[in-house]
Amino acid sequence: MISLENLTKQYGATAVVDGVSMVIERNSITVIVGTSGSGKSTLLRMINRLVEPTRGRVLIDGADTTGEPAHLLRRRIGYVIQGYGLFPHRTVAENIATVPRLLGWDEARIRIRVAGLLSVFQLDPGAYAHAFPHQLSGGQQQRVGVARALAAEPAVLLMDEPFGALDPIIRAKAQDDLLDIQRRFGTTILLVTHDMDEAFRLGDRVAVMSHGRLLQYDRPAVLLTRPADPFVSRMTGISDRAMRLLSLTTAGEAALPGASDGPAVAASASLREVLSELMWCGAESAAVMDADGTRRGRLTIAAILARGRPG
Amino acid sequence: MPGMAAILRLAALALLLAFLLTPQSFAPLFAPLTQYGAPPIYDQGNLLTLALAHLGTVCCAAAASTLVAVGLGILVTRPSGAQFLPLSRTLVNIGQTFPPVAVLAVTVPLVGFGEKPTLIALFAYGLLPIFENTIVGLQTCPAAVLEAASGMGMSARQRLLSVELPLALPLILEGIRLSLVINVGTATIGSTVAAKGLGEVIIAGLLSNNNAFILQGGLVTGLMAILLYDALAGLERRICRTAHLD
Numbered sequence: 001m002i003s004l005e006n007l008t009k010q011y012g013a014t015a016v017v018d019g020v021s022m023v024i025e026r027n028s029i030t031v032i033v034g035t036s037g038s039g040k041s042t043l044l045r046m047i048n049r050l051v052e053p054t055r056g057r058v059l060i061d062g063a064d065t066t067g068e069p070a071h072l073l074r075r076r077i078g079y080v081i082q083g084y085g086l087f088p089h090r091t092v093a094e095n096i097a098t099v100p101r102l103l104g105w106d107e108a109r110i111r112i113r114v115a116g117l118l119s120v121f122q123l124d125p126g127a128y129a130h131a132f133p134h135q136l137s138g139g140q141q142q143r144v145g146v147a148r149a150l151a152a153e154p155a156v157l158l159m160d161e162p163f164g165a166l167d168p169i170i171r172a173k174a175q176d177d178l179l180d181i182q183r184r185f186g187t188t189i190l191l192v193t194h195d196m197d198e199a200f201r202l203g204d205r206v207a208v209m210s211h212g213r214l215l216q217y218d219r220p221a222v223l224l225t226r227p228a229d230p231f232v233s234r235m236t237g238i239s240d241r242a243m244r245l246l247s248l249t250t251a252g253e254a255a256l257p258g259a260s261d262g263p264a265v266a267a268s269a270s271l272r273e274v275l276s277e278l279m280w281c282g283a284e285s286a287a288v289m290d291a292d293g294t295r296r297g298r299l300t301i302a303a304i305l306a307r308g309r310p311g
Numbered sequence: 312m313p314g315m316a317a318i319l320r321l322a323a324l325a326l327l328l329a330f331l332l333t334p335q336s337f338a339p340l341f342a343p344l345t346q347y348g349a350p351p352i353y354d355q356g357n358l359l360t361l362a363l364a365h366l367g368t369v370c371c372a373a374a375a376s377t378l379v380a381v382g383l384g385i386l387v388t389r390p391s392g393a394q395f396l397p398l399s400r401t402l403v404n405i406g407q408t409f410p411p412v413a414v415l416a417v418t419v420p421l422v423g424f425g426e427k428p429t430l431i432a433l434f435a436y437g438l439l440p441i442f443e444n445t446i447v448g449l450q451t452c453p454a455a456v457l458e459a460a461s462g463m464g465m466s467a468r469q470r471l472l473s474v475e476l477p478l479a480l481p482l483i484l485e486g487i488r489l490s491l492v493i494n495v496g497t498a499t500i501g502s503t504v505a506a507k508g509l510g511e512v513i514i515a516g517l518l519s520n521n522n523a524f525i526l527q528g529g530l531v532t533g534l535m536a537i538l539l540y541d542a543l544a545g546l547e548r549r550i551c552r553t554a555h556l557d
Contacts, residue, residue, distance in 0.1 A: 048462060050458070050461060050462060071461075071464045071465065071466045072464065073464075074461070074462055074463065074464035075463070075464030076464075079459070079462035079463065081455055081458055081459060081462065082455070083453075083455035084455065084459070085453070085455035085456045085457075085458055085459025085460070085462075086456070086459070087456060087459075087460070087474060088453075088456070088478070089477050089478060089554050098463050098465075099463050099464060102463065102464055102465065102469070145459075148463070149463075
């Protein structure tokens with residue numbers, strides 16, 4: 001659990017981050033969204049003290065981090081940035097081993113950890129361990145960047161626009177991978193982006209920032225149905241808010257008892273996808289199937305539409 | 312064509328070694344340049360010894376320049392030392408613009424004749440290329456790489472040693488090479504204050520109006536500079552390739 005208490009950064013008289021307090025739950029993905037200049041990156045960088053706060057403090061699992069030497073604090077917090085910043089003169093394996101080496105792990109343990117991470121990130125150790133960053137594609141570099149940040153098993157991972165440089169297809173894949181990684185390692189992830197779709201797709205909770213202030217911090221559905229500020233509505237988008245709301249619920253969660261002779265949809269599909277499928281097939285209802293092929297229930301168009309209304 | 316360049320380089324090296332080891336065999340070549348039966352080959356000292364002393368002086372000065380210029384370059388690119396950048400740059404520029412001959416004139420009264428004033432003059436003259444290249448090398452490290460290094464938890468020192476200096480290495484080596492080559496030529500003036508070196512040959516030629524001596528001193532110095540430049544460039548490429556800095 002990370003608690004930010006009244007965190008403020010001032011440069012001269014301007015407050016780039018202005019009195020932000022929030023609690024980030026363990027084992028969750030929290031996304032901070034905002035336009036450029038909203039202070040979201042500065043907020044993130046105050047957590048690993050790449051930026052020293054002017055006021056306020058950061059507590060990790062209840063312990064104040066203010067007194068801890070910054071470089072030691074950073075070794076237990078993973079950090080991924082846009083452009084990744086891989087060390088060009090070091091191999092993929094050496095890049096990933098950076099923090100374990102700083103922490104003085106023995107070589108055997110480092111080797112095992114690096115090989116493990118390479119396979120988790122779908123990089124064949126034989127082909128890539130000794131490759132140099134410039135020999136990798138953008139998507140591979142991104143994965144190495146995340147693997148490097150996770151190498152020393154940090155409880156917290158900070159990510160600053162980690163998918164910004166990827167094309168849409170690879171970005172969607174990288175986002176799915178991140179959700180998998182989060183479930184697998186149980187890491188608490190705090191991610192900064194300006195992309196609302198990304199925030200809704202990844203975030204258990206989403207924080208909206210503007211001009212250094214935290215406007216709203218809540219579950220994505222609440223941001224849509226009860227925006228605290230006109231700026232939040234503008235960020236989440238008004239024209240397609242019903243569809244956005246549908247995309248936050250899975251078919252499995254919304255399924256009602258009963259059978260359907262309509263098309264079969266996966267329980268993991270979002271209501272938005274189910275609705276699209278029903279429109280496409282001209283059917284009134286769909287059969288919701290679990291991954292193992294058992295019938296979970298059914299979904300009618302009326303039931304889906306009801307889910308797209310606030311309240 | 313690399314093959315051709317390699318052959319030329321080897322030929323130049325062979326020519327230099329042949330001349331330094333058996334200068335008398337070149338006597339017929341230089342004889343037409345002498346008058347009144349003067350010796351065609353420098354005979355007041357061993358040419359090989361002079362060449363090695365010359366190279367030794369240059370290398371000592373370059374080592375000292377490298378230490379100071381790289382150290383200063385690191386200092387002024389740290390946040391705590393940034394305020395010294397204008398001052399350091401001025402000092403290093405003075406070292407370059409103050410003529411080495413004038414440095415000799417100033418230092419001889421202080422440290423006496425011999426190697427010392429020459430070393431001081433070459434040291435001051437060789438600072439600029441190394442200093443400027445070190446600064447450019449350190450300042451052009453990609454921002455994302457530096458941010459990642461700090462974000463991973465490297466201390467300032469670890470970041471400097473394991474990220475910044477390796478990434479700046481190609482430029483630093485280039486600066487050292489330039490400095491060395493410039494000073495191979497400049498070191499000839501050391502002979503005016505009794506430092507051992509190839510300047511002796513040239514000065515002896517000037518004093519006795521012997522064009523053969525002047526040409527010999529100049530050619531050996533020039534060949535050494537060219538070969539040194541090539542050898543160091545090759546070494547740089549090899550270092551950068553093994554460190555994947557290209």
